[in-house]
Amino acid sequence: MKKATILIADDHELVRRGLCAVVTEVDGWRVVAEANNGRAAVELAVQHQPDVAVLDLAMPEQNGLEATRRIVAQAPNTRVLILTAHDSEQVVREVLDAGALGYLLKSDAGHELVAAIQALLDGKPYFTSKVARMILKGYLGTGAAAAGIGVTLSPREREIVQLLAEGRTNKEVARRLGITVKTAETHRNN
Secondary structure, eight states, X not given: OXXXXXXXXXXXXXXXXXXXXXXXXXXXXXXXXEEXXXXXXXXHHHHHOOSEEEXXXXXXXXXXXXXXXXXXXHSTTOEEEEEESXXXXXXXXXXXXXXXXXXXXXXXXXXXXXXXXXXXXXXXXEEOHHHHHHHHXXXXXXXXXXXXXXXXXXXXXXXXXHHHHTTOOHHHHHHHHTOOHHXXXXXXXX
C-alpha cells in the first residue's frame, strides 16, 4: 500500500489506541495526530493536513458532524471517515451532506477499518454494509428521509445544541461563543 497520513479523533483513549494500532500495522501508514474532541480534530487537521481523518461522531467540544464540515472547508485535501455506533438514516444523510466520504460503524471497524481508509485514499466512498443498504433504500425513494421529513440545523445551532448537550447553560454557551445570552436562547429555540 502507498504511504498515507491519518488523524484519529475519538474521545475514548482506549478506542484511539486501538485505532492507532490497527492503522500503524499497515506498511506506509502513520498516525500524524490524535484528538479527543472535535475542536482539536479540526485544529490538528488544519495543522497536519492528513490524507484521512477518522472521526467519532459523538465527541465533546464539537461533534464529528461539525468537525467534518470544518475539516472539509479548512483542509480540503483531507478525506473524512466517520466511525460511530450511530446508524440512523438522518445522521448518515447529515454526515454525507457535511462532506464525509465514508461512514463506518464501530461494530464493523475491526474487520473493515483498513479497507475503509484505503477506499478513501483511492478517492472512493466507503460505507458499512448496513449503511450502504440504508442509503440505497433512501435513494430508491422509501422512508421518511425521501419524503423530506426532518429538521436541518444551521452550523451555529448545531454548535449550540452540542454545548447544551454537554450540560452548559445558555450563559456559558454565550460566553464561550462570544454571543449574547438572548442570541444563544434564540438559536436554542430554533
